[in-house]
Amino acid sequence: MKRKEVVLFMIVGTGINCSDEDGARLVAQKLYSTITKMYPSKVVFFASEQSKNTIPYIEELFAQDNDEFILDDDYQIVLIESIDNFNACFEVFESKIWEFDEDIMNDYQIIMDYTSGTKTMSAAMACCGMFYRKDLISVGGDRSHGEVSSGTEIINYQNLYQIYDRISIARARRYFNSNRFMQCIDILERIVDVRFDKESSINICKSYYSWDIMDFENAYEYLKKVDLSNFDLIEIMEKLKKNLKALGMMVNSKSPNLKNCYILASLINNSIRKAEEYKYDDAIARLYRSFELIAQIQLSKYNIKSSDVDISVLMEKNVSEEFIEYLKKTEEDGKIRIGLVADFLLLNELGDKLGKYFVQNESKIKNLTQKRNNSILAHGLESQTEEDFNQFLEVVSELAHKLDKDMSRFLNETTFAKFDLRFE
Incomplete structure (x- = not known):
């Protein structure tokens, strides 16, 4: 593997009057000391018109050690015109980073020394280095006389991994709250701080991703692996516990009605998440399925399956012969399969409250379902x-609450957790 060439970015000090030869030589000596400790392939000096006059003294120091320090071969000078303008300084540093990073012929390791220069220049270089994940160094030493005494210089590498991790966690939380769970996992994988429970956070993302695609079993298995006592998750702990309970019911409940009600609540919440992403066609498609599922759950209480209607059960329930004949028209391959409208009309025939609601609001509901049928994700x-979605959601929510008195609880327990994104 080819070794990276080290490029040292250095700010040439401007705090001392560079027309003062002694002052300029002192700055040159400090820069020279750092360069000889680092042995870079190339040095990039960032200087003002005034401070660039310090650089020839650095050449002299190399010559005194029987070495050469040649412009363009060993170093280059980049002028900064506005040394007290943060954005201007940042852009100059950034452009040089791009220049070296985009050099396809060479592989460079950029090290940025922000010790010298104005406070603005130093701050801009430190921020730029952190933003582009470059190595940052500063020069310390004996400061008993104010400035670092010559000969005592120590190069301090700044360990920014904790800062990078905090930035990554903040980004991951934003992705998480936006339901972009796979992107969230990619970010979490790069966190190196062992104090952070990365495994639990990744398992939550995997659980929610599985849940979002209605893979309830995998969602449950991933969420079971999460350490719910971990401090990193204290903010969403109670919601995760409710989610775990809901998934457990969907996977393990012996009550078909209870299981189906949780699945219905998950489907409604899924549609709401899609609407929050402005994916209204997706959202309405899920609401349509929720609407259909409500009728199917209610019919199951009468031992009726809409995918295979048993005529003998209808006769036992005193459904009219005329309506039975209407349903028989859908018979195919020996089975009577009925759709959403027929489901609710059958419930009405049974004297069910959901069927009555449908008939009373039939015109409004048919208008909504027709819009769904005209959707690019339907026919x-x-x-x-958004207005179409809100109108559809209102009807589905009302029916869902009529279906089961505990629907508010089911909806609450199947709502995904969200992080508070305020900066601490």
Whole structure:
């Protein structure tokens, strides 16, 4: 593997009047000391018109050691015109980083020494280095006389991994709150701080990703692996416990009605998440399925399956012969399969409250379902709007609450956790 060439970025001090030869030589000596300790392949000096006059003294120091320090071969000078303008300084540093990073012929390791220069220049270089994940160094030593005494210089590498991790965690939380769970995992994988429970956070993301695609079993298995006592998760702990309970019910409950109600709540919450992402066609498609599922759950209480309607059960329930004949028209391959409208009309025939609600609001509901049928994700080419979604959600929510008195609890327990994104 080819060794990286080290490029040392250095700010040429401007705090001393560079027309003062003694002052300029002192700055040159400090820069020279750092260069000889680092042995870079190239040095990039960032200087003002005034402070660039210090650099010839660095050449002299190399010559005194029988060495050469040649412009363009060993170093280059980049002028900064506005040394007290943070953005201007940042842009100059940034452009040089791009220059070296985009050199396809060479592989450079950039080390940035922000010790010298104005406070603005130093701050801009430190921020730029952190932003682009470059190595940052500062020069310390004996400061008993104010400045670092010559001959006592020590190069301090700044360990920024904790800062990078904090930035990564903040980014991951934003992705998490936006339901971008796979991108969140990619970020979490790069965190190096062993004090952070990376494994639990990744398992939460895997759980929610699985849950979002209705893979309840995997969602449950991943969430079971999470250490719910971990301090990193204290902010969302209670919600995770509710989520674990809900997934457990969907996977393990012996009550079909309870299991189906949790699945319905998950589906409704899934549609709400899609709407939050402005994916209204996706959201309405999920609401349509929720609407259909409500009828199917209610019919199951009468021992009726809409995918295979048993005529003898309908006769036992005193469903009219006329309506039975209507349903028989859908018979295919010896099975009677009925859709959403017929589901609710059958519930109405049974005297069920959900069927009555449908008939009372049939015009409004058919208008909503027709819009869904015209969606590009159904049978048409039209795009749905936020207003379409809200109107559909209102009807589905009302029916869901009529289906089961505990629907508010089911919806709450299947709502995904969200992090507070305020900076501490």
